[in-house]
Amino acid sequence: xxxxxxxxxxxxxxxxxxxxxxxxxxxxxxxxxxxxxxxxxxxxxxxxxxxxxxxxxxxxxxxxxxxxxxxxxxxxxxxxxxxxxxxxxxxxxxxxxxxxxxxxxxxxxxxxxxxxxxxxxxxxxxxxxxxxxx
Numbered sequence: 244x245x246x247x248x249x250x251x252x253x254x255x256x257x258x259x260x261x262x263x264x265x266x267x268x269x270x271x272x273x274x275x276x277x278x279x280x281x282x283x284x285x286x287x288x289x290x291x292x293x294x295x296x297x298x299x300x301x302x303x304x305x306x307x308x309x310x311x312x313x314x315x316x317x318x319x320x321x322x323x324x325x326x327x328x329x330x331x332x333x334x335x336x337x338x339x340x341x342x343x344x345x346x347x348x349x350x351x352x353x354x355x356x357x358x359x360x361x362x363x364x365x366x367x368x369x370x371x372x373x374x375x376x377x
Contacts, residue, residue, distance in 0.1 A: 251346070260345050262307055266300030269314050269352075272340035273303075273333045278324030280360035283317045312341065313351045319358040330354040 251258040270282055282302030302317040314337060320329050334352040341349050 260307075260347070262305045263300055265305045265307060265312055265314070265341055265345060265347065266303040268341050268344050269303050269305070269316060269337045270300050272336045273316055273318060276329060276332050276336055278321050278329035279333065280319045280321045280358075283319055283357045307347065310347055311350050312345075312347045313353075314341070314349065315353045315355065317355045317357050319360050320356055322359050322361040326356055330356065 273279055274282065304315040306313045316333060316337065318329075318333065320326055333354050337352045338349045341347060
């Protein structure tokens with residue numbers, strides 16, 4: 244099945260929005276939600292990020308068909324936050340951001356909680372601990 248990318252034609256030519264752009268918009272919106280510790284893109288994406296390259300579309304899968312999109316987001320939630328509330332806020336913020344910036348109709352935002360991030364007690368210089376289920 245050949246996915247046709249959304250295209251807006253005007254007097255100057257055509258405008259096409261790449262899936263990676265939609266993923267980046269969704270990732271930035273989700274990362275701003277209180278209670279989201281991080282996005283989880285799997286071990287390969289995490290390794291690339293540790294080497295210094297930031298990926299704002301990390302942990303996001305986008306499916307765009309015509310002028311509609313379905314988004315799957317994989318996040319780690321901070322300990323102490325209510326998971327259903329964080330997930331619902333992520334859904335609302337991502338839907339609003341993607342529809343506003345791209346003009347695409349968001350048909351679904353599926354939030355997958357893959358872990359919980361906990362601060363280690365004691366020294367403030369210690370790194371966060373994450374419990375991730377994969």
